[in-house]
Amino acid sequence: MAPRRSRLQTGLMAERVTVVTFPGVQSLDVTGPWEVLAGANRYRTARGKRPAYDLRLAGTEPEVATESGLVMVADALGEPVRAGTLVVPGGRTAAAEDQHADLVAWLEACRPTRLLSICSGAFLCARAGLVSGRRVATHWSVSRDLGRRFSDITVDHDALYVHDGPVWTSGGVTSGIDLALAVVAADHGAPVAQEIARWLVMFLHRPGHQAQFSGPVWLERATEKRVAAAQRAIDADPAATHRVDDLAAQLAMSPRHFQRLFARETGLTVGRYLTELRLETAKRLLVQSDLALDTVAAKAGFGSAESLRRVFGERLGTTPGAFRARFSTL
Structure with missing residues (x-):
């Protein structure tokens, strides 16, 4: 996936952003980045500018039940993404080797300008060959497994998110919001991202190298x-x-x-x-x-x-x- 200047970066029109979804997806992996990018649109239109992102939700089924039971209505996947930004969320079944074969086959044919992988979505991207040779992040609980299964990638086990060329990958769940804020900052500048973060009542966003969790509560507790x-x-x-x-x-x-x-x-x-x-x-x-x-x-x-x-x-x-x-x- 070679980096190219997007239509957003050239200022001609909104960047097409395709967010994929599938049964068992983690809803926050979808809605978190979506709200950040939609916030960038609101920021710009309030100032008389064109929206920054043309957001589209595409799923393997017309109605997709998330892992928490929330139902999302999505467009069909359609033709593989050949430009713009592709967002691949995670979920409880995303890391399973025997799940989502149709989605992985569709991802294999995609050639986005920019890839955003959220949480365990990194497993789907790795299966599709979209992150080969890249440094990536994923949810801390499955990061070791990701590294063992895919020797062609380098897993950063501690990072909140990682930016490696046209590939952006995040750690666990809410860190997808931090990643999306970093994308907005890269596209439109830090002040825009900071304003969106204020709307979302977040820190002005966390740096990617910050660890995903704090101890000692997250340090493994012995039973012996x-x-x-x-x-x-x-x-x-x-x-x-x-x-x-x-x-x-x-x-x-x-x-x-x-x-x-x-x-x-x-x-x-x-x-x-x-x-x-x-x-x-x-x-x-x-x-x-x-x-x-x-x-x-x-x-x-x-x-x-x-x-x-x-x-x-x-x-x-x-x-x-x-x-x-x-x-x-x-």
Whole structure:
């Protein structure tokens, strides 16, 4: 899929945007981006300009029941998309290898100017060969599976959304709104996207490199009693040392057995779990307090502001100061 200048970008007419739908689609994957793009149209028409996007909902059936039971009325898929923007949402069945063969066959014939994949829609796009050679995002719960099944793509497991040439892909569900805001910003400038975000009562939109979820609630919770006890001890004091030998001794286990059991129960090594927890603790302190950076680093367990800056740069692609400026609740 070679990048081309769209008719929108040349200013001649509205960009045709085809949003596909199918039985079991996640309704927010459809309506979230749709409302953002429709908001751009309202913004422009209120200022005497032509609408930016010609929106069309196309489905594999005339009436499509979403995974929550909401019914959407759609046009037939029709001819494959050969220009404009194609939006492929996800849903509970999108990742299934034995589902949606007709839709995938139709997608294989599409050659859009720009592709937007929302959530697990990345599986449908990958099956159709639309994201081959690209870096992509998808819902955090299925990102590992996506990478295992499709060796021709690079999965960014943490990103809220990813922009790689003409391909834009988002993480879980509501991040499709963030992706659509980024598209509007690219097409019409940040002030337009910010105005739409205000209408939708959102942050002025989140950067793509922000992680999809926060801990420790989203960190896998152990069911094995001893590992669960170790988790609670770590969660209660992220700034403590938490040496593997000490944790294992407290549970009357060998360090090697404890590490294997912890990884099996949580999906993370003790060191990685601690880093994730400390990062989320630092993020919370940055947005909910005005503590100095050195104090935030100490309370979160990073030891120094320099260490905190390094981890933020490596994991989030930003600085603690920039993160605070964007997301502070004070």
